Amino acid sequence: MTTVVPVLLPEHEAATYAGWFACLAEPMRVKLLHAVATSPRGLTVGALTEILGTSQSTCSHHVRKLAEVGFLHLRKEGTATVVTINQACCSGLPHAADAVMGLLAPRPCCPENLPDDVVVRALHDDDWDSVRRIAKWPAGHRWVAEIGGEVVGWAAAVPVSERECYRGVAETSVHVVESHRGRGVGKALMHKQVTEADAAGLWTLQTSIFTDDRASIALHQSAGYRTVGIRERIVQRDGAWQDAVLLERRGPVD
Template sequence: MPEDADKVRATIIERYGRLARAAQAQLQIVDCEPQQFNDGGFGAAAYSDTGELPEGAVRASLGCGNPVAVADLQPGETVLDLGSGGGIDVLLSARRVGPAGKAYGLDATPDMLTLARANAAEAGATNVEFLHGHIEDIPLPDAGIDVIISNCVINLSADKPRVLAEAFRVLKPGGRLGISDVIADDGLDPAQRAEAEHLVGCSVGTLAEAEYRALLAAAGFTTYTITRTQPAADGLHSAIIRASKPTAPPGIIIRPMSADDAGQVLDIYQAGLDSGNASFETTAPSWQAFDRAKLPEHRHVAADSSTGQVVGWIAASAVSDRCVYAGVVEHSVYVHPDHGGRGIATALLKALVQSTETVGIWTIQSGIFPENAVSLRLHERAGFRTVGTRQRIGRHHDRWRDVVFIERRSTIAGAK
């Protein structure tokens, strides 16, 4: 956390505690300049389905959109609202997931929690629970949440990377993020940005769209979109941010590869090379060489969700520095020999396809020895096609080897 995080938190808690007490006194509360509040679609103006909610929950709404409307909540799911305030989004979520589901609200402001719990009691909602805590340190276990929502709260955090990393941690494989937030135009003049943030109440600062995308990728989300909804002030916009965590086989989490994984990644790499049919290489590279060659946003590991052991990895490299090939990468995928047949390689390939398509990469390619029938079938199932066979292209263990050249052309990225 940044050094001044505690001070920032205290300021935010005091500010929203004051607003919560005003709402409890049946006052209409506004968290930014009135004109921006109305023009930006803040508060209850963003909702169309509040008729059966307690008046206090509607009155205390301070968001910049309606994340529930885009979260695609399904009956029986578990949903978490980061920065739940007076509880409007939790109550709407509880209605959508039904009695078999559950809606959590997390807030750091005791007065807001008191208000939200009173609103839930008035609404008769029995499938809700409000938690006291910080969105940078979510007090829930790993991989237990289907959907995370948040309404104009992440811009208030002094450690936004930590917030998104925590969201990724508590989501189940395949879990979804659907949040409303305020974003800034890329390249906005700092003084203009600060003034606009002051007008809309974003006292800790907004993220530009490019910054948001980079942080979502770094956290491990492989698909993400940012859709602007309404202008909030000069250079700022209300936006809906959607993202998803990679799916994985039971007991496995797919997450970003880090330097801490180096030893396990290279051991798995070497085990694959020792099989004789993985690559022309015979010795795994150093971590420094591996790290230089692989694209940061497109290297993922499959890890055991109980022990953290890395059991497989996938990574991509650029095929050329020429701009015409900017959307073409070459990949490698390896699974620990003790963990074959569990669907791990399939899940890793899916994660790579998602992360590359999200940033506009249109072709993934590779070369496979024809003797490696398992890998050829795996890639065929993942949508790769055989381009052709390069005969006697190189010598491996003192004999000439053919290579089957395969590629997957995206139907999404580069389609137009």
């Protein structure tokens, strides 16, 4: 039996996160941080004192502690001190929680135990009729899966934006003809898709999957995708609103 050794957080990250969580161990500071975060223009220490129902010296003490950790910014306007949220903490704090809970730990590259009878190759021009029988709009990084010379599935990745800063972000799709599902076709296509995306320098792959398609969600998770959130009432299917799971996969970033 193989023992899996967990990958520990780097010491500096653990110390940083511990400082954040320790600072928030005081309920008054949590309420104060929430009050400032929900006030886009900031609040004076005097206003915070009234909101929290405490003394100004106590409020100032908690403000100072939160500012020292980096949750708050302070600026002078005349004789008043205006407190604003450090926007970086809006993403930094959830990131810290995800890191501590292992959600950002190294993830698998791609599915294993690929079927021997499935061949995945680049899509050719004469494949279009076969691909269109499976689904409509493949584009981008395009791959087809064959069994015995018959096209039984395809995978594609398309850019999410023409802007240069999004050059490494793509929306992905994987489709398998219904008569060949459960034979590892999707697994083989997924393996090809993510390994080629990594080789091409794509740092984020994202996709949306209907919440009831557990098999597809599990397939993507096996390739290192993680759930970002739920897109409520995103499409209409068979006359009813459907929710979709938004997933993303982060590749190696240089």
